[in-house]
Amino acid sequence: MGRANKSDIPEQPGPAVILVRPQLGENIGMAVRAMLNCGLGELRLVAPRDGWPSPAAQRAASGADSVLDAARVFDTVAEAVADLTRVVATTARHRELTQRVVGPRRAAAELRQWIAAGERCGVMFGAERTGLRNDDLVYADTVLSIPLNPYFASLNIAQAVLLVAYEWSQAGVSGPSETLVTNAARPATKAELANLFEHLERELDDSGFLRVPEKRPDMVRNIRALLQRALPTDQEVSTFHGIISYLVSKKRKP
Amino acid sequence: MGRANKSDIPEQPGPAVILVRPQLGENIGMAVRAMLNCGLGELRLVAPRDGWPSPAAQRAASGADSVLDAARVFDTVAEAVADLTRVVATTARHRELTQRVVGPRRAAAELRQWIAAGERCGVMFGAERTGLRNDDLVYADTVLSIPLNPYFASLNIAQAVLLVAYEWSQAGVSGPSETLVTNAARPATKAELANLFEHLERELDDSGFLRVPEKRPDMVRNIRALLQRALPTDQEVSTFHGIISYLVSKKRKP
Numbered sequence: 320m321g322r323a324n325k326s327d328i329p330e331q332p333g334p335a336v337i338l339v340r341p342q343l344g345e346n347i348g349m350a351v352r353a354m355l356n357c358g359l360g361e362l363r364l365v366a367p368r369d370g371w372p373s374p375a376a377q378r379a380a381s382g383a384d385s386v387l388d389a390a391r392v393f394d395t396v397a398e399a400v401a402d403l404t405r406v407v408a409t410t411a412r413h414r415e416l417t418q419r420v421v422g423p424r425r426a427a428a429e430l431r432q433w434i435a436a437g438e439r440c441g442v443m444f445g446a447e448r449t450g451l452r453n454d455d456l457v458y459a460d461t462v463l464s465i466p467l468n469p470y471f472a473s474l475n476i477a478q479a480v481l482l483v484a485y486e487w488s489q490a491g492v493s494g495p496s497e498t499l500v501t502n503a504a505r506p507a508t509k510a511e512l513a514n515l516f517e518h519l520e521r522e523l524d525d526s527g528f529l530r531v532p533e534k535r536p537d538m539v540r541n542i543r544a545l546l547q548r549a550l551p552t553d554q555e556v557s558t559f560h561g562i563i564s565y566l567v568s569k570k571r572k573p
Numbered sequence: 574m575g576r577a578n579k580s581d582i583p584e585q586p587g588p589a590v591i592l593v594r595p596q597l598g599e600n601i602g603m604a605v606r607a608m609l610n611c612g613l614g615e616l617r618l619v620a621p622r623d624g625w626p627s628p629a630a631q632r633a634a635s636g637a638d639s640v641l642d643a644a645r646v647f648d649t650v651a652e653a654v655a656d657l658t659r660v661v662a663t664t665a666r667h668r669e670l671t672q673r674v675v676g677p678r679r680a681a682a683e684l685r686q687w688i689a690a691g692e693r694c695g696v697m698f699g700a701e702r703t704g705l706r707n708d709d710l711v712y713a714d715t716v717l718s719i720p721l722n723p724y725f726a727s728l729n730i731a732q733a734v735l736l737v738a739y740e741w742s743q744a745g746v747s748g749p750s751e752t753l754v755t756n757a758a759r760p761a762t763k764a765e766l767a768n769l770f771e772h773l774e775r776e777l778d779d780s781g782f783l784r785v786p787e788k789r790p791d792m793v794r795n796i797r798a799l800l801q802r803a804l805p806t807d808q809e810v811s812t813f814h815g816i817i818s819y820l821v822s823k824k825r826k827p
Binding site (some may be wrong): 329352353355356357358382383424466467468471472473474478481482485488489504519522523526527528538541542545546548549550551552554555558561562563565566567568 | 583606607609610611612636637671676678720721722725726727728732735736739742743773776777780781782792795796799800802803804805808809812815816817819820821822
């Protein structure tokens with residue numbers, strides 16, 4: 320199983336994902352894909368209803384086989400969390416227990432800190448429909464509640480795993496939040512832009528477009544502002560020179 | 574259909590979710606659930622493969638029927654985005670076009686700002702496997718790329734919708750950190766831009782600029798991407814029509 324390198328378990332340490340009494344193998348497989356999407360590689364299963372291994376989980380996990388194959392199965396939550404120092408329980412419900420409740424973003428930041436400090440962490444998710452029981456929650460030191468539309472909050476397991484794993488992955492992202500994909504091109508210099516403006520304005524003068532002297536400065540400024548705002552590449556500046564030249568050329572079809 | 578109050582379409586304005594050539598009804602239904610989980614209520618479909626309405630979508634959307642029932646279906650991306658002023662395209666791929674690329678968190682913050690300023694916004698998602706084509710991307714002014722495990726980045730549509738909608742829901746409304754000062758002008762609609770592109774391309778065809786058939790599609794896409802990126806106002810679009818007309822006019826100085 321496994322596709323060369325693509326489905327290898329991430330080497331970066333992360334929290335274990337602990338699915339408690341999961342029912343549908345398909346959901347387990349989808350959860351595993353979501354884990355690997357977000358760089359998480361350690362899966363623990365507590366008493367999966369349909370036994371283990373699960374052909375349905377294998378089908379749904381297509382491409383993420385390595386994570387599935389390395390999953391460990393436990394009979395009880397107590398055994399599944401025995402080696403961990405921090406356990407976060409994901410639940411949409413209000414519970415009777417007095418526990419810290421955090422959102423996914425806060426939980427992700429905390430997990431990063433704990434793991435950086437050498438702690439071993441896990442995030443528990445409950446079964447479809449029933450979720451985690453109070454008897455499960457007592458193994459958790461932190462409750463994670465995903466704030467959603469209060470009138471329509473139900474997520475399936477794989478979606479809940481995706482959101483928590485996504486927040487985990489984003490908590491480790493730094494760098495610019497916006498980039499301009501320019502491929503082989505580079506951003507045009509302001510000199511190249513000035514040259515383009517002169518070319519365009521010369522032709523617009525010739526054509527009569529800028530013939531009203533009192534309006535000319537505003538027109539020119541507006542056109543320049545528009546093109547500046549687009550942050551053209553050097554190639555796009557060349558293209559625009561070509562467009563202007565062709566539009567004004569005499570060799571037009573009859 | 575619908576379950577009392579639970580599946581009502583959110584009243585809070587949000588971006589439209591635009592699914593382009595979706596294939597499996599089940600994915601449409603799951604995407605609709607993810608939308609409603611996160612408070613989004615406007616769905617637009619472009620050429621759903623299996624027709625519309627879709628029994629499979631209805632089954633999978635269980636509980637979110639109101640959003641599904643209110644979905645609008647279009648033949649083309651152009652029609653689906655015609656009334657919008659901002660279109661964000663979600664894609665995992667590297668593309669040839671020069672476009673702004675942002676992550677989901679930044680995109681959500683920007684969408685909040687734009688919508689608070691009265692703009693009409695949409696987020697496009699491509700078909701299963703194939704995603705959005707370059708011909709779709711030219712209708713977008715912003716590209717949204719979800720940073721995931723580079724060795725395992727594939728998400729299904731419903732998961733991509735969930736992550737984008739989740740970031741939308743998490744982005745609280747706060748003061749804008751960046752705005753586009755448009756003064757008396759308003760952002761051009763995509764229909765106005767499409768009209769401008771047609772005018773320009775018609776004249777470029779006449780002039781011979783686009784005479785090499787195999788290069789034409791790329792040239793046209795690059796020009797469109799540049800002008801989309803500038804987010805022209807309605808006045809600037811008018812100005813550009815004037816520029817084109819004057820450049821090609823016969824009444825030129827000797």
